[in-house]
Structure formats: structure tokens, C-alpha cells
Amino acid sequence: MxxxxxxxxxxxxxxxxxxxxxxxxxxxxxxxxxxxxxxxxxxxxxxxxxxxxxxxxxxxxxxxxxxxxxxxxxxxxxxxxxxxxxxxIGLMFQDFALFPHMSVADNVAFGLRGATADKRARVEELLAKVNLSWAIDKYPHVLSGGEQQRVALARALAPRxxxxxxxxxxxxxxxxxxxxxxxxxxxxxxxxxxxxxxxxxxxxxxxxxxxxxxxxxxxxxxxxxxxxxxxxxxxxxxxxxFFSDINVIRSRSNGALTDTPFGQFLTPGFQDGEAVEVVIRPQHIKLDFDREGRGPLPTPTDGVAARGKVKRARFMGNESLVEFVMEHDDSELHVTVPNVFLPKPDTPLWLTIRRDRCFVFRAEV
Structure with a gap:
């Protein structure tokens, strides 16, 4: 059909x-x-x-x-x-499952039917595509894991x-x-x-x-x-x-708005008093080094700043992970900063969040 x-x-x-x-x-x-x-x-x-x-x-x-x-x-x-x-339908799994007693050419040709010359031509074509022409008459045990994986790919593709x-x-x-x-x-x-x-x-x-x-x-x-x-x-x-670490800011909806230490968020469709979770990834929280003396004033893009104290800072290779304890409720927020940034514990800093990068969901039961 x-x-x-x-x-x-x-x-x-x-x-x-x-x-x-x-x-x-x-x-x-x-x-x-x-x-x-x-x-x-x-x-x-x-x-x-x-x-x-x-x-x-x-x-x-x-x-x-x-x-x-x-x-x-x-x-x-x-x-x-x-x-x-x-x-x-071709299949490839974590276990390459190559036949150890057969050459690379014979492994690739295993599922092929037809004349020997046609099989050989298809084997040569595929091994060239995966850059393994040199291994055509070798055996799987002399190949690296990556090379064996490419042989498995060629074998799976051989019957088209x-x-x-x-x-x-x-x-x-x-x-x-x-x-x-x-x-x-x-x-x-x-x-x-x-x-x-x-x-x-x-x-x-x-x-x-x-x-x-x-x-x-x-x-x-x-x-x-x-x-x-x-x-x-x-x-x-x-x-x-599932795609990254997250921070969760919990609050309740009131009149289609939710109050947080970082300002209000629109929550249309939520009932008054309904539990709300504002979710933001660590890379979308900003540290505001110029805010001292100005307090938690709102900005058009980042909303209100909230202050936290450094709990711990670690260098992760391409970025630094800084853990904060927030002053307003002792909750923890994690922030990633490009390159090396390792403030000492108890250092107070203002934090703002990328409002366009926040996600607002009903709280999970």
C-alpha cells in the first residue's frame, strides 16, 4: 500500500x-x-x-x-x-560487530549480492569515502576504534x-x-x-x-x-x-504577573496564587560590576538586580562556574562566566538575568 x-x-x-x-x-x-x-x-x-x-x-x-x-x-x-x-534498512550499533576472521573488504562486502567485480567496486568506493582505502586487505584487529567504526559504516551503507x-x-x-x-x-x-x-x-x-x-x-x-x-x-x-544546567526561581502568579527578586514576569493564563517557576540557564545570568552605590535599579532589558554572596568559584576550562547564595531568601544560583573569574567566598555582587532567555512554567507537582 x-x-x-x-x-x-x-x-x-x-x-x-x-x-x-x-x-x-x-x-x-x-x-x-x-x-x-x-x-x-x-x-x-x-x-x-x-x-x-x-x-x-x-x-x-x-x-x-x-x-x-x-x-x-x-x-x-x-x-x-x-x-x-x-x-x-541499515543498522549501526555501539558494538561495531565486525567479523574478526574476515578482511576489511570482506566485512564491507558481507551483505552484497551480485558479481564479484561489482562487489569489489562498491567496497572500494565506500572505503574511499571513509578514507580507509589503505586498509582494504587488513583485518579489524589492526585498526583503531575510530577506524573500525568507519568500516562498520561502510558495511552498513554497502547495500544502499x-x-x-x-x-x-x-x-x-x-x-x-x-x-x-x-x-x-x-x-x-x-x-x-x-x-x-x-x-x-x-x-x-x-x-x-x-x-x-x-x-x-x-x-x-x-x-x-x-x-x-x-x-x-x-x-x-x-x-x-536536559540540555544544560538550570536555575529555578520560584514564585506565585498574581493578576497575570509574577513577582521575583529580579522584577516582574508576565504569566498570562495562570490562576492567581498558582505556583510558578522561572527557569534560566547559568550562562544567561549577568554580573553587574558597576551597580555598587546604585542599588537594585531596573534596566530595560535585564530587569531588577538582586544581590548575592559568592559561595564557591571554580575554573572549568573555557569558563568559570560561580555559585551564589542570594541575600533575599538564601537560595542558590549558579552563574557561568567566560574565561577565568574566581572571586573569593563571601564577595557580594549584583546579579541580573537575561529576561529574553528566561522560561516561565507552571511549577511541577
Whole structure:
């Protein structure tokens, strides 16, 4: 059954997938689509259902309900199921699973059919793309982890899959190599015009690689969109916290306004007396060194200043993390400052917050 055709049709589409193991709903009504040449990241904490979703698409696990389409053609529902080997879907996992007794060339050619000369040509083409032509007749044990990962990529791409499913494929690599390998892998996948669904629990990896992020939690996709939008327009406090450390300022709404030590925030739609949380990342709190003697006067962009005393300061490499105890209620706020800034404990400083970078949510119960 073909429901969609044309240049804008998704290469992969899943609709309302559900999967339960025992009493636990692991995947709960998950829907998404991926176009040719697009990289979509399923991002979320361990145990949220990301890998199970991937396994259902691959055909390793069977969904309890829902449908999976490739190029508009139904490949699996609860009654009809195309076997995994006929789905034209490539798989890459954290474990490269190369055959140790086979050469690099034989590993890459493993899933290929046809004439020997055609297989060899495809192997040579892919190894050139991943800069491993020199290793064609070597064995996996003489290669580094990053090189083995590139062989695994070439093997997965060899049969020209329409879709590539990747489950934490870079997590076993050394941090110093990871960024380069990710960038090389992304370039090859884009060149092959493959639709990619990448599972990761690392926000940095998703931001670096994805055209679109699907943020997953407790078996559901809670937010989906471009990385910029996911980061700058988060759906709730947990979404903000997944991408970075956060500060939370608690108050209550009154007449569509919420009073805080940093001035008032608009809270339309909130009931009077309803608990409100103003969330701001540490890098968006500013230290005002020129405010001494002027007090907590409001400014057009940053609102009212509030004073805190330094509790601790640490240098983190590219920035300094300064922890403050606020004078108004003894709450703690964390501030990141570029470069080296290490004030002594108990140093009083005025703080202002980037009001355009604050998020206002109903307090979580």
C-alpha cells in the first residue's frame, strides 16, 4: 500500500507505535517521519524507549500497535510484516560487530549480492569515502576504534539502504576522536542521501548532527523540531534541564504577573496564587560590576538586580562556574562566566538575568 509519493514524501514514517514489556509501557504512541538525506535524532535519557523504537523499525521487535512505512509503503503493522532483511534498512550499533576472521573488504562486502567485480567496486568506493582505502586487505584487529567504526559504516551503507538506524554508534569512541568521526559519518550519510534515525542520550551529539530532534521521555515524544527551536523554546522545565544546567526561581502568579527578586514576569493564563517557576540557564545570568552605590535599579532589558554572596568559584576550562547564595531568601544560583573569574567566598555582587532567555512554567507537582 503506497500512501505518499513525490519529492517531499518521507523516506521513513512511523505512526502511533506502542510497545509494552510486562506492566511497563516502554513506547507509547510514538509518531515521526524522516525524509531522504535528513538526520533525525531520538534524544532522551536511558530507558525512555529510544532503542526499542529503533528495534521495532528494524523488525527485531514487533510493535503492539502502530504502523511503519518506507517510501509510503507499509512494511509492518500488527497483521502484515516484511522481514527485517527485506526492509532496506541499515543498522549501526555501539558494538561495531565486525567479523574478526574476515578482511576489511570482506566485512564491507558481507551483505552484497551480485558479481564479484561489482562487489569489489562498491567496497572500494565506500572505503574511499571513509578514507580507509589503505586498509582494504587488513583485518579489524589492526585498526583503531575510530577506524573500525568507519568500516562498520561502510558495511552498513554497502547495500544502499534507504534508511540508516544508528543506536549510540559513537559512545564507545575516545572523546578526542568522537567529533571528527561524527562529522565524517554525517558527510558520508548525506552524500548517500540516506534517511537517518540516530538514537542518543547526549544533547551535544544531537545538536551537532541532527536536522531535527525528537525529545523522548517515558516512552513518549514530548517535543519535536529543529535543534535551535528545541533548545530555545523548550516545552517544559525538564526539557530545559536536559540540555544544560538550570536555575529555578520560584514564585506565585498574581493578576497575570509574577513577582521575583529580579522584577516582574508576565504569566498570562495562570490562576492567581498558582505556583510558578522561572527557569534560566547559568550562562544567561549577568554580573553587574558597576551597580555598587546604585542599588537594585531596573534596566530595560535585564530587569531588577538582586544581590548575592559568592559561595564557591571554580575554573572549568573555557569558563568559570560561580555559585551564589542570594541575600533575599538564601537560595542558590549558579552563574557561568567566560574565561577565568574566581572571586573569593563571601564577595557580594549584583546579579541580573537575561529576561529574553528566561522560561516561565507552571511549577511541577
Amino acid at each position: 503506497n500512501l505518499q509519493t513525490g519529492i517531499d514524501a518521507p523516506r521513513l514514517e512511523i505512526r502511533n507505535l506502542r510497545k509494552r514489556f510486562g506492566n511497563r509501557q516502554v513506547v507509547d504512541d510514538v509518531s515521526l517521519s524522516v525524509k531522504p538525506g535528513q538526520v533525525t535524532c531520538l534524544l532522551g535519557p536511558s530507558g525512555c524507549g529510544k532503542s526499542t523504537t529503533l528495534r521495532m523499525i528494524a523488525g527485531v521487535d514487533m510493535q503492539d500497535s502502530g504502523e511503519i512505512y518506507v517510501d509510503g509503503n507499509l512494511i509492518c503493522d500488527t497483521l502484515f510484516r516484511i522481514p527485517p532483511e527485506r526492509r532496506q 539502504p534507504r534508511i540508516m538506524l544508528m543506536d549510540e554508534p559513537f559512545s564507545g569512541l575516545d572523546n578526542r576522536l568522537r567529533d571528527g568521526i561524527r562529522d565524517e559519518t554525517l558527510a558520508v550519510l548525506k552524500e548517500e542521501d540516506t534517511a537517518v534515525l540516530l538514537v542518543t542520550h547526549e544533547p551535544e551529539e544531537a545538536m551537532r548532527m541532527a536536522d531535527e530532534i525528537a525529545l523522548m521521555r517515558d516512552g513518549k515524544i514530548v517535543q519535536q523540531g529543529a535543534p535551535y527551536n528545541i533548545y530555545n523554546a523548550p516545552v517544559d522545565k525538564q526539557a530545559v534541564a
